[in-house]
Amino acid sequence: MRIVESTNRRAVSELLSATRIRDRVTETRASEIVERVRKGGDAALVKYARELDGLKGGLEVPRAQWAAQAKTLSPAVRAAIKRAAASIRTVAKAQVPRGWRKTVGAGISVEQRVIPLSRVGCYVPAGRYPLPSSLLMTAIPARAAGVPEVIACCPRPDAAVFAAALEAGVDRLFQVGGAHAVAAMAYGTRTVARVDKIVGPGNRWVSAAKSLVSADCGIDFYAGPTEILIVTATGPADAIAADLIAQAEHDPDARAVFITWNRRLADEVARQVAAQMPSTGPALQSLERHGGIIVCRTMSEALGLANEAASEHLVVGTDAMARRVWNAGAVFVGAWTAQVAGDYAIGSNHVLPTAGAARFRGGLNAADFVKLVSVQRMTRSGLQRIAGTVTTLARAEGLEGHARSIEVRVSDPGSRIPDPARFKP
Numbered sequence: 001m002r003i004v005e006s007t008n009r010r011a012v013s014e015l016l017s018a019t020r021i022r023d024r025v026t027e028t029r030a031s032e033i034v035e036r037v038r039k040g041g042d043a044a045l046v047k048y049a050r051e052l053d054g055l056k057g058g059l060e061v062p063r064a065q066w067a068a069q070a071k072t073l074s075p076a077v078r079a080a081i082k083r084a085a086a087s088i089r090t091v092a093k094a095q096v097p098r099g100w101r102k103t104v105g106a107g108i109s110v111e112q113r114v115i116p117l118s119r120v121g122c123y124v125p126a127g128r129y130p131l132p133s134s135l136l137m138t139a140i141p142a143r144a145a146g147v148p149e150v151i152a153c154c155p156r157p158d159a160a161v162f163a164a165a166l167e168a169g170v171d172r173l174f175q176v177g178g179a180h181a182v183a184a185m186a187y188g189t190r191t192v193a194r195v196d197k198i199v200g201p202g203n204r205w206v207s208a209a210k211s212l213v214s215a216d217c218g219i220d221f222y223a224g225p226t227e228i229l230i231v232t233a234t235g236p237a238d239a240i241a242a243d244l245i246a247q248a249e250h251d252p253d254a255r256a257v258f259i260t261w262n263r264r265l266a267d268e269v270a271r272q273v274a275a276q277m278p279s280t281g282p283a284l285q286s287l288e289r290h291g292g293i294i295v296c297r298t299m300s301e302a303l304g305l306a307n308e309a310a311s312e313h314l315v316v317g318t319d320a321m322a323r324r325v326w327n328a329g330a331v332f333v334g335a336w337t338a339q340v341a342g343d344y345a346i347g348s349n350h351v352l353p354t355a356g357a358a359r360f361r362g363g364l365n366a367a368d369f370v371k372l373v374s375v376q377r378m379t380r381s382g383l384q385r386i387a388g389t390v391t392t393l394a395r396a397e398g399l400e401g402h403a404r405s406i407e408v409r410v411s412d413p414g415s416r417i418p419d420p421a422r423f424k425p
Helices: 009-016 024-040 042-053 063-070 075-095 132-144 159-168 178-187 204-213 237-248 263-276 283-290 299-309 339-344 380-396 400-410
Strands: 003-005 100-105 108-116 119-123 149-153 172-174 197-199 227-231 255-260 292-295 313-316 330-333 370-378
Touching: 003 009, 003 263, 009 255, 009 292, 009 299, 024 042, 024 178, 024 204, 042 178, 063 159, 075 132, 075 159, 100 380, 108 380, 119 132, 119 178, 132 149, 132 159, 149 178, 159 172, 178 197, 178 204, 227 237, 227 299, 237 255, 237 263, 237 283, 237 339, 255 263, 255 283, 255 299, 263 292, 299 313, 313 339, 330 339, 370 380, 380 400
Parallel strands: 003 292, 119 149, 119 197, 149 172, 227 255, 227 313, 255 292, 313 330
Antiparallel strands: 100 108, 108 370
């Protein structure tokens, strides 16, 4: 891995670049696919699924096949799926927002209602291999939030995906992927029901399609190539190198960077990466293109760069360092907290913001599957108490009709508007 000094701002910027790279060719083609599925429904969806996914058979996999396929898994894999699901479910249940009701003043109250989305679509990638962990990470929080119907799309579901679907409480599963699957979930077809929100990672076609449909259907966030940033001055060097390679093996465009103020450790990590590098797979290409080691002068400088980068995954050496981080999709503290464990079984979500989006949001969680709806109530005396405030501000904005809407109520003491003696829930 290349080693650069923090004073080389150009090299540092290249390694930590959080700019979303726009692929105009992909976006244009994805737009065509989305529009054709939106207009053509099942016919267009089947056409693309056969051409791009190699679909044989129907769009939907009958539920009876899920259990039959899941039984072909080894007991160890089935048990691992169950244990991972339990951890994810524990965390997701704690994330669900709570409703409340507050008295703002005499005769004035505001209530927050927590309402689950009606139907959610989970996208499950299947590039080199299908990813059942992504199905667990998306469907389980939706169920924990109270979503009554959860569907999933995966271009090539295997036995592990079916087992995960059963464990996570998925209702329907469609063997389609790419931009056409996103369009089907966003707009609905005769076979695929329209969803309120689409969640889950995917390739550049999926990301482009999610961006295109986001005006008409909720999405979690844009998800680009995966990222890991490790910031520490202590080893072990072999574990740091293993973490960098592990993230780099996802994608040739993955970004894996180590930041330290210990030059000796930087050299040792570089040696360990070379020694551990697999002979096949995308890790070598990823680390050559986007990987590197930055040597800083101080810990404060290193943490400053980490906050600038706003990485998807951030690994730091100590809790004291973690307290100085405010831009990261997920933070992993200490040498024992392997980031890869977070991909599967710690319980926090691995669907995380990339390309700098961690500046303004964290990872997927159960709160993403509910709406917070405010319910307001006032008595006559409550309205009279704030009438002057409302009419003054309305007229300051030039909205005379707004002001009159208040005055027509409070100006007539004998108003026919009923005034309940007390609020009823």
